[in-house]
Amino acid sequence: MKSALRFLLPAFLITTSLLPDSLCAQTFPAGFSQVTVGTVFYPTSMAFAPDGRIFVTEKGGKVKIVKNGTVLSTPFLQVTVAQQNEQGLSSILLDPDFSTNKYVYIYYTKGTGTIRNRLSRFTANGDVAVPGSEVVILDFEPCEGTIHNGGGMAFGPDGKLYIAIGNDNVNSYSQNLSNYKGKVLRINPDGSAPSGNPFTGSEAAERIWCYGLRNPWTLDIQPGTGKIFVNDVGGSNWEEINDATAAGKNFGWPGAEGNSSNPSYTNPRYAYPHGPGQSAGCAITGGAFF
Numbered sequence: 639m640k641s642a643l644r645f646l647l648p649a650f651l652i653t654t655s656l657l658p659d660s661l662c663a664q665t666f667p668a669g670f671s672q673v674t675v676g677t678v679f680y681p682t683s684m685a686f687a688p689d690g691r692i693f694v695t696e697k698g699g700k701v702k703i704v705k706n707g708t709v710l711s712t713p714f715l716q717v718t719v720a721q722q723n724e725q726g727l728s729s730i731l732l733d734p735d736f737s738t739n740k741y742v743y744i745y746y747t748k749g750t751g752t753i754r755n756r757l758s759r760f761t762a763n764g765d766v767a768v769p770g771s772e773v774v775i776l777d778f779e780p781c782e783g784t785i786h787n788g789g790g791m792a793f794g795p796d797g798k799l800y801i802a803i804g805n806d807n808v809n810s811y812s813q814n815l816s817n818y819k820g821k822v823l824r825i826n827p828d829g830s831a832p833s834g835n836p837f838t839g840s841e842a843a844e845r846i847w848c849y850g851l852r853n854p855w856t857l858d859i860q861p862g863t864g865k866i867f868v869n870d871v872g873g874s875n876w877e878e879i880n881d882a883t884a885a886g887k888n889f890g891w892p893g894a895e896g897n898s899s900n901p902s903y904t905n906p907r908y909a910y911p912h913g914p915g916q917s918a919g920c921a922i923t924g925g926a927f928f
Contacts, residue, residue: 661878669769676709678702683729683789683856688737691765695744697726703765714742715760715767718749725753725781728789733759733827734797741827742767742777745789745801753781755789757801757829773868775829777820778856786871795864798832800847800882802854802868809892812850817841820891822848822857822868822882836886848882850889850903857882858926867907869922872896875913877922878906 665837666672680697687693692704699719703710707818725747733741740762753777761771781787788804805812805820812820815837824847826832831844838844853871860867870889871887876896880889882903890903897905911918 645915657896675704675707676692678709680726682727685730685732685742687732688913693730693732693742695727695730697721697728699727699746699749701730701742701744701767702725705765710765712766714762715744716764717744717746717758717772720749720753720781720784722888723753723784724787727786728787729791730800731791731793736762741893742797745791747781747787748777754778754892755781755787755803757791759827776818776825776829781794781806786852786853788854790854790868792857792859793864794859797827799827800824800857800859800866802851802857804853804855805851805891809852810831812891813888814894815846815849818845820849820851821846822851822854824868824885834885847885848880848889848890849885850887850893851880852879852891852893852895855922856924858900860927867925869925870906871921871923872912875911876906876909877919878914879908879922879925880904882905 643691655678664677678694682695685693694702697855698721700716701714703714727746729745729800731743733739742760742762746759748754753830757775759773759775760767781807783806786804788802789800794800800822802822805816811817825845835844835847850874851870855871857868868880868882870878870880873895887904888902890898894900894903896909912920
């Protein structure tokens with residue numbers, strides 16, 4: 639699927655899975671406009687560099703750069719990915735010290751050998767990655783399915799990397815603290831477990847920050863407050879925005895979707911129904927602070 643790369647320009651913006659223009663009219667908040675800067679193939683995420691460049695991931699494994707309003711023809715990098723259903727290159731993140739260390743992090747489904755999701759770091763040299771610079775930060779458990787990969791990630795004000803992992807469409811994993819799936823992780827930039835995490839007992843548990851998630855595709859951290867908001871794609875009825883600022887929260891999946899009366903679960907900060915008709919929305923696939 640080729641998509642025109644558009645930006646809303648001058649708040650937290652929520653984006654939902656895209657429908658054809660004929661089915662879903664677009665209206666923008668006051669002060670926002672749409673600008674088309676180029677075409678990419680199945681874009682999945684983007685990251686903004688301090689110098690104004692925009693790094694855009696394509697599901698098929700390429701990272702493209704938008705520079706001076708143009709999508710550069712030479713990819714920044716390309717990795718071999720599995721591409722069944724939701725698998726592929728999911729997300730990208732620039733290091734807080736990118737201007738100095740040139741580090742770029744990506745989360746993708748490895749396409750050779752054992753199929754699994756991987757977090758890797760590359761080093762930039764201008765508009766391309768240094769050949770052979772990939773450093774594997776974490777390899778996650780082998781994939782059992784082809785959906786619910788998650789992939790939202792951001793650096794917190796504490797310098798730790800927060801990354802949301804989908805439950806691989808195995809609902810029991812969301813409540814199991816012995817694996818990474820269905821969780822938000824808090825790790826050091828090199829992948830090691832930092833002090834201050836709420837759980838112990840295994841390598842996975844030592845990296846878990848929150849759990850009880852289904853398919854947390856994106857997350858963002860609010861400037862100024864440091865609050866962590868995780869967008870979890872729902873199952874039968876509800877889409878969720880969860881506040882993962884405090885450690886150890888259980889967001890309830892699969893025992894709860896949307897709001898719950900179970901005191902063991904933390905209800906979402908906001909939830910909306912999905913489905914057909916004007917009163918319901920689509921899957922929550924993005925959210926960012928501006």
